[in-house]
Structure formats: C-alpha cells, structure tokens
Amino acid sequence: MVAAVRRAAVELLEEVGYEGLVLTDVASRAGVNKTTVYRRWPTRVQLVSDILLAQAAEQVGTPDTGDLVGDLCVLLADVAALLRTRAARAVLAALVAGESDPAVAVARDAFWAERFGRSAVIVERAVRRGELPPGTDARLLLEEASSPVYFRLMFTGEPVGPADIELFARRAAETARARPSSRR
16 A cells, blocks of 8 residues: 555656645545545655655665775665656655745655765764764765765756766765864
8 A cells, every 4th residue: 555655646746746746646546545645644745755765765775885985886876776766856856846835844854864864874884994084974975975966867967877976975085084073
C-alpha cells in the first residue's frame, strides 16, 4: 500500500506538479481508500517529504571506502544517480514549488537535517583517520561537495560525470583541510 501510494504521488507530481497534487487523486490512482492516505499522510507536504526521504534513504548510502575523497565520490555518485530520476526531480521540484507554504519549509529543513546528519559519519570517520582536523564542520563540507551536483542536475542541466564528482570531492576535502575548524 505504501509503495503504491508513493508511486501514484510521484506520477501525479510529474503530471500536475505540486500545486495540482490532491491526496484524493493519489488515493484513487493508488487504488486505496482516501482515509488510508489521510491517516498516514494528513497533508500533501507530509506525503512529498516522506517520498523524498524514502528515495534518499534507499538510493544514497553512507559509504566507507577508507578514504574521505573516496567516500565523497561514492556519496556524490549516489546523489547524482538519484537526481537523474524523474521521480526525485519531481519531488524536489514540488518542495521548491511549495516554498510559500510554512509546512514545506519545515519538511525541507527536516529532510536536509536528516540527510546531512546521516552523511556526517563520512566526515567523522575522516577526522578519526586524521584526514581532517578535529572540529571540521561536517555539514559545510558536505554542502560544498554536493552543491555543484545539485546545481548542475537541477538547474543548469549540465552533465555530471565521474571526473566532475572526483573534482567536487577533492575540492571540498582540500577546502575543509585548509579551513580553521569550527562547529556550527
């Protein structure tokens, strides 16, 4: 049931966008009763947020290659692969389209907090291995590494290949090593 509802919601997001997404339409397309949808996802924001978190959890891991740049390369390749899917792009576009809704801001903040929190282990391991100084700001490093991937794939449409990913990972690691350590 959950998979059917998520699939139906993504299909509708691709067809009608966030503003046109109606939970009763999602229920109808998924072949479930509308109360089933409303009980689990009372609002479209909660449904869209749930889909994005599920997609990211399934497709973006926390690699452990034994090397910071290697870990970042695997992470960024996973992010790029996710962003190349129509489903992820539709869900992210929905979160951007609904920016005027305070609930969307809460959902967006929760998504990024979860993703950066989960990925911070990559930076923590690098600190323990001596690749980064203690106190390195994990979120800042992860933002610097992943921002070019998001920018290219979501906004400019430029390709992101393995050489680009390695460049982004190396730049972020070098910047973090050169920056005075600080915590947010």
